[in-house]
Amino acid sequence: MVERSSFRLMLLILGVVFAFLYIPISVLIGLSFNEGGLPTAWTGFSFKWYGALLENDDILRAAGNTLVVAIFSTLLSTILGTLLAVGVEIRRRNGKWLETVIFAPMIIPDIVLAIALLSFFSLLGVRMGLHTIIVSHVVFNLAFVCAVVRARLKSFDWSIVEASADLGASTFTTLRRVVVPVLMPAIVAGALLAFTLSVDEFIIAFFTAGAGRSSITLPMQIYAMIRFGVTPEINALATIVMTVSVIALALSQRLNKGGLPGQ
Amino acid sequence: MSQSFLSIQNVQKSFGRVKAVSGVDLDIRENEFFALLGASGSGKTTLLRMLAGFEQLSGGDVLLEGRSIADQPPNRRPVNLMFQSYALFPHMSVARNIAYGLEMDKLPQAQIRARVDEILQVIQLDHLAKRKPDQLSGGQRQRVALARALVKRPKVLLLDEPLGALDKKLRSEMQLELKRLQAEFGITFVIVTHDQEEALVMADRIAIMKDGGLLQVGTPKEIYEAPQTRFAADFIGVMNFLPVVRDGDDFVAANGATIKATRLNDPVAKAAVAAIRPERLAVGDAGDNTLRGVISAIAYHGLDLLLHIKTDVTDTPVIARMTADVAEAEGPAAGQEITVSWSARDTHIFAA
Numbered sequence: 001m002v003e004r005s006s007f008r009l010m011l012l013i014l015g016v017v018f019a020f021l022y023i024p025i026s027v028l029i030g031l032s033f034n035e036g037g038l039p040t041a042w043t044g045f046s047f048k049w050y051g052a053l054l055e056n057d058d059i060l061r062a063a064g065n066t067l068v069v070a071i072f073s074t075l076l077s078t079i080l081g082t083l084l085a086v087g088v089e090i091r092r093r094n095g096k097w098l099e100t101v102i103f104a105p106m107i108i109p110d111i112v113l114a115i116a117l118l119s120f121f122s123l124l125g126v127r128m129g130l131h132t133i134i135v136s137h138v139v140f141n142l143a144f145v146c147a148v149v150r151a152r153l154k155s156f157d158w159s160i161v162e163a164s165a166d167l168g169a170s171t172f173t174t175l176r177r178v179v180v181p182v183l184m185p186a187i188v189a190g191a192l193l194a195f196t197l198s199v200d201e202f203i204i205a206f207f208t209a210g211a212g213r214s215s216i217t218l219p220m221q222i223y224a225m226i227r228f229g230v231t232p233e234i235n236a237l238a239t240i241v242m243t244v245s246v247i248a249l250a251l252s253q254r255l256n257k258g259g260l261p262g263q
Numbered sequence: 264m265s266q267s268f269l270s271i272q273n274v275q276k277s278f279g280r281v282k283a284v285s286g287v288d289l290d291i292r293e294n295e296f297f298a299l300l301g302a303s304g305s306g307k308t309t310l311l312r313m314l315a316g317f318e319q320l321s322g323g324d325v326l327l328e329g330r331s332i333a334d335q336p337p338n339r340r341p342v343n344l345m346f347q348s349y350a351l352f353p354h355m356s357v358a359r360n361i362a363y364g365l366e367m368d369k370l371p372q373a374q375i376r377a378r379v380d381e382i383l384q385v386i387q388l389d390h391l392a393k394r395k396p397d398q399l400s401g402g403q404r405q406r407v408a409l410a411r412a413l414v415k416r417p418k419v420l421l422l423d424e425p426l427g428a429l430d431k432k433l434r435s436e437m438q439l440e441l442k443r444l445q446a447e448f449g450i451t452f453v454i455v456t457h458d459q460e461e462a463l464v465m466a467d468r469i470a471i472m473k474d475g476g477l478l479q480v481g482t483p484k485e486i487y488e489a490p491q492t493r494f495a496a497d498f499i500g501v502m503n504f505l506p507v508v509r510d511g512d513d514f515v516a517a518n519g520a521t522i523k524a525t526r527l528n529d530p531v532a533k534a535a536v537a538a539i540r541p542e543r544l545a546v547g548d549a550g551d552n553t554l555r556g557v558i559s560a561i562a563y564h565g566l567d568l569l570l571h572i573k574t575d576v577t578d579t580p581v582i583a584r585m586t587a588d589v590a591e592a593e594g595p596a597a598g599q600e601i602t603v604s605w606s607a608r609d610t611h612i613f614a615a
Contacts, residue, residue, distance in 0.1 A: 162317055163350035165337045167415065168367030177363075181354045 025242070032235035039230075049236040058213075059237065062221035068130055069205070069217060070198040073137035078191040080138070081145025086179060088146070089153045103147065105140040113140065114207035121208060128210025133217065136208045137198045144197060145190035148256060152186030185255045192252035196245045268293035268328060268451060269314075269419055275322035276309050276475075283309040285475040286323070291419075296445050296452045298462040301472035302498075307455045310472070311421050314453065315344040327418060338367070343417040347424040349408035351396040357407050358383070358392040364415040382410045385444070402433050409441075413448060420445075422454040426461060438464050459499045463487065471495050491528055493613035496538045501569075503544075503581050505537045506615065514612065516554075516576040523551045524610035534615035541569060543609035544583035546593060550604030554581065558599050570595055572603065 032050075036043030053059055088098050105113060117136045121128055160182070164174040180187070202219035209215045216224070218241065225234055269291040276284040284306040291297045299307040312318045314325060316337035325333050332340055343364070352360050358379055365375045383389040386406040396404055405425065412420055425441065426434045442465055445452045456462050462469045463483040471478040471486065471494075479491050490496035497504070507514035507522050509531050514522040522537050529535075544554075556574035568590045571580040583603050585595065595601065 157348065157350065157353075159346050159348050159350035160352055162337070163344075163346055163352070163411075164363070166315060166317075166344045167364035167411070168338045169363075170338060173367070178352055182352075184354075 028235050029239050029242075031232060032239045034232060037232040049232040050240075052233050053236055053240075056233065058216075059218075059221055059233075061213075062216050062218045065130060065215060066199055066218040069133050069137060070195050072134045073141055073198050074191050074195045076134070077138045077141035077145050077194050078187060081142045081190060081194075082149050082180070082183065082187050084142065085146045085149035085153060086175075086183075089150065089156075103143050105143045106147070110140075110201075110203040114204040117204065118207045128208055129215045130209075132208045132210065133205045133215065136204045137194075137201060140204070141194035141197060144193050145187075148190035148193060148252075149183060149186045152183055152256070156182065189252040189256035192248045192255070196248045196252070199248075200241060200245060267326070268295075269453070270326040270329075271310075271314075271323070272326065273323035274310065274313060274320055274325060276306070276313060276318060277321045282475050284313070287472075287475075287477055289470060289477065289480065291451060291453060293451055294445075294449055296442065296465060296467045297454070298466035298469045299453065299455045299472055300457070300459060300462040300469050300498075302457055305472040306475035307457075307472045308423060309475075311344070311423055311453065311455045314419070315342060315421050316340050317344075341418040342421060343412040343415055343419075344421040344423065345408050345412045345425055347427060349396075349404050349428075351404060351407055351411070353396055356393050356395055357388060357399070360396070360407060361411045361414050364411060368415070378414055382414045385447070386410045401428055402437070405429060405437065409444070413444065413450070416448065417450065419451045419453060422452060424456055425454060426456075426458075434461070435464075441465060463499070471498065489526070490538075490611065493529075493536065493538070496611060496613065501541050501582060503539045503541065503577075504579075505539070505576050505581070507535050507537045507612075509533050509535060518575040520553070520576070522610060523607035524612045525607045526609075526611045528611060529614035531612060531614055536613050536615050538611040538613060539605055539609055541582040541584040543605045544581070544603040545605065546583070546585070546589070546595075546601060546603055548602050548604045551607040552610065553602060553604040555600065555602050556581065558595055558597050558601055561595060561597055568595070570601070572601060 030042075031039055033045050033047070034042055035046035035048060037049070084102065088102070091098075114136075117132075117139070121132050126132060160178055161174055164178045165171075169177065200219055201217075202223065205217045206220055206223075209217070209220065218237070222234055222237060225231065267290045271287055271289040271291070274284060274287045275282070287306075287310060299310060301307040309318060313320055316332075316335060320333050323333075324331050327341070332342070337344075352363065355363070361379045361382060362375050365378060370378075379392075380389065383392055386409065388403060388406055388410070391399065391403065396407065399407065405428070409422075409425065422441075426437050429437060438461060441452070441454075454462075454465065463486075466483060468480060468482055469486050470480045473494055479486060479495050481489075486495065487499055490499060493504075496502050505516055505522070507516050510521070514524060514535060514537060516522050516537075524537055554572075554574055554576065556572040558570055559573040559580050560571040562569040562571065566587055568585045568587065570583045570585055572583060574581050581603070585593070
């Protein structure tokens with residue numbers, strides 16, 4: 001039994017930590033609706049800065065680039081990551097070292113991965129642009145999708161795969177009609193996670209985007225703008241990015257927990 | 264009726280150095296209800312999985328109607344397996360689960376629907392066709408799994424511990440239900456079970472497996488009345504074992520009493536065991552062999568009683584079965600002295 005006074009102390013520490021976490025975010029969201037635009041004075045509620053975003057071509061192009069990168073890297077990493085997870089689970093004998101290799105991109109610092117990918121692309125003489133960002137994002141997203149699907153596979157009843165074969169299905173039919181549908185909640189959860197990670201990824205995109213403004217993504221655009229001070233436009237943009245990420249993450253978690261009834 | 268409908272010829276299976284099945288020969292007849300009975304690790308499930316095609320044979324062959332199926336993958340064999348875990352597809356309704364195998368055979372939709380409806384009525388689950396497996400009880404899931412395998416009308420239906428997950432009452436109902444369905448569909452059933460009672464009730468013939476080999480194959484009556492090995496005698500039903508020593512044509516128990524026996528199963532030099540079923544012991548001394556003791560406990564089973572009798576021939580109590588009406592007349596009580604006897608015909612002798 002924890003004493004009353006020490007329990008109060010713990011509550012206090014929790015409160016301070018939460019305050020430190022959420023007050024800046026709340027301020028940012030608040031200021032994005034501040035009509036005057038100055039962080040020092042509240043002059044009234046307005047969607048003005050969101051409107052300004054829509055007229056900023058640089059931001060719109062960066063948002064478009066980010067969507068392209070996120071969608072394609074999510075698609076690729078979801079398909080490859082799911083197949084990888086199923087494959088690793090089937091050939092579990094060599095699983096230990098395979099797992100280490102697969103999950104390395106999750107542990108390797110982003111900056112190291114970014115430099116490595118940059119050197120690799122230069123070495124191959126690849127012209128860099130959105131496509132190199134997509135490939136680079138697949139590298140680390142693959143690990144996350146694989147991890148989420150693998151977690152689901154731990155409780156997967158493999159006898160349904162045998163049952164499918166026993167009832168006359170080929171391996172591909174079994175994959176399409178049994179394995180993928182049963183894993184679908186985890187696959188979608190993995191995809192949403194990958195999408196979120198890709199949308200706000202900065203370091204790797206920054207290193208592998210190549211020269212020029214044509215392949216600048218949203219986080220890079222924000223970074224460029226912020227050098228001239230935090231504008232209310234950036235507050236509005238950050239609020240949108242955060243909302244999208246939070247929704248995707250919440251969906252991902254919910255899907256992964258609930259899943260199919262009775263699983 | 265063909266004598267070798269499903270012919271298992273010298274089938275072997277090794278996992279690395281471990282021999283799971285070592286040289287099994289079996290001929291299973293058409294329309295037969297055949298049980299593979301054994302404890303866990305006896306190789307019965309491995310043998311079944313080889314028949315289904317999930318395990319490659321390490322040696323030997325399996326012929327179905329004279330043609331080898333040993334190299335056919337599971338999805339091409341005219342054989343279906345009902346899984347111990349049922350292995351129902353969790354994302355499909357009952358009807359979709361059952362239709363799956365027929366869809367794989369590319370039957371026309373109308374025919375699939377008709378056959379699914381038909382079998383749903385047979386298993387009396389037509390009102391639950393749209394439910395998902397997790398909305399069913401254990402007994403209902405079991406019947407869906409059975410229907411899904413049966414609806415393809417396989418030449419052989421393999422059942423891996425089909426009743427293992429059910430409670431006792433439901434299990435005895437389903438034993439008869441399985442027998443009824445087998446007769447109705449005219450399909451050869453091969454069932455794996457560790458439950459000797461289940462095998463006795465359902466099967467036309469039983470094969471007892473131990474350590475990857477066959478110990479004895481026969482009808483339930485043959486297996487029960489004439490076990491050929493001490494293991495089989497012990498594994499099936501209840502059996503009293505008395506240590507004896509050979510003395511010419513007869514045997515001598517530990518207390519010096521002579522035991523006459525006519526069923527000699529093993530060549531016995533000196534030490535042996537005499538085995539007698541509890542229901543062959545009768546109160547009194549009218550039989551060929553007699554034993555005296557004290558009733559140590561009485562187990563009431565409704566229709567009959569099992570008397571546990573402490574004797575001077577063996578450490579474990581000798582068990583005698585007494586029907587309820589006899590018990591009413593005799594009024595046995597714990598602590599009472601009792602004399603039981605039995606016939607030489609009912610005495611099996613095995614090597615010690």
